């Protein structure tokens with residue numbers, strides 16, 4: 001029997017627009033299986049980032065439920081929500097949001113230090129992730145001294161440093177060339193197969209969409225499962 005780390009039920013989300021509203025999510029539902037690579041694809045503007053923000057506790061839906069490990073996200077108090085955002089999940093943003101005054105290594109190390117890790121352990125873990133992502137030689141570069149793809153890989157390493165149970169990656173290959181996109185996919189595959197972490201990737205990259213264990217498609221505010229899970 002499959003086990004779900006997170007489920008999303010009937011999410012409605014709209015943004016005030018002009019005189020009325022722009023309805024983006026119109027009852028979106030999906031399930032993320034533990035230890036699986038799940039892909040959420042859909043055209044640009046379909047609401048993938050919006051849904052990831054809602055799942056990540058960064059944005060509120062009008063209605064619907066997000067359940068993480070059997071508990072409703074809505075029932076979390078501020079402390080629990082902080083812990084969820086900082087330690088349980090790792091968020092790879094579509095815009096990378098690296099801290100400009102810190103080097104690649106410092107950007108990756110920081111969440112581990114904030115999480116209470118010793119400096120030596122945080123640095124070791126950060127170096128190992130930077131190495132997995134072919135960035136060791138760029139560790140002392142500041143974000144403005146890195147290419148777009150390098151910044152993206154630093155942001156990915158940063159999301160992984162606290163060993164979250166769920167990784168939410170928004171268009172993580174958007175700035176990467178084929179070789180580095182392949183490298184990232186290998187890393188994601190290694191993580192799900194060997195550490196049991198669950199990964200949700202939002203992408204409009206059709207090639208990436210085919211590589212997931214489970215694939216969902218977001219269209220006109222709703223989601224259909226196109227691969228992997230048999231829905232009644």
Ligand SMILES: Nc1ncnc2c1ncn2[C@@H]1O[C@H](COP(=O)(O)OP(=O)(O)OP(=O)(O)O)[C@@H](O)[C@H]1O
Nearest residue numbers: 015017022024043044045046047048049050051204
């Ligand atoms: N704050 C906002 N106010 C009004 N409209 C918004 C706001 N944020 C997002 N939208 C609209 O909601 C829709 C969904 O946006 P979202 O960023 O979730 O799409 P996406 O699927 O991630 O697209 P992409 O593949 O281009 O990243 C878009 O049409 C966007 O213009």
Ligand SMILES: [Mg+2]
Nearest residue numbers: 048049094171
């Ligand atoms: Mg997006």
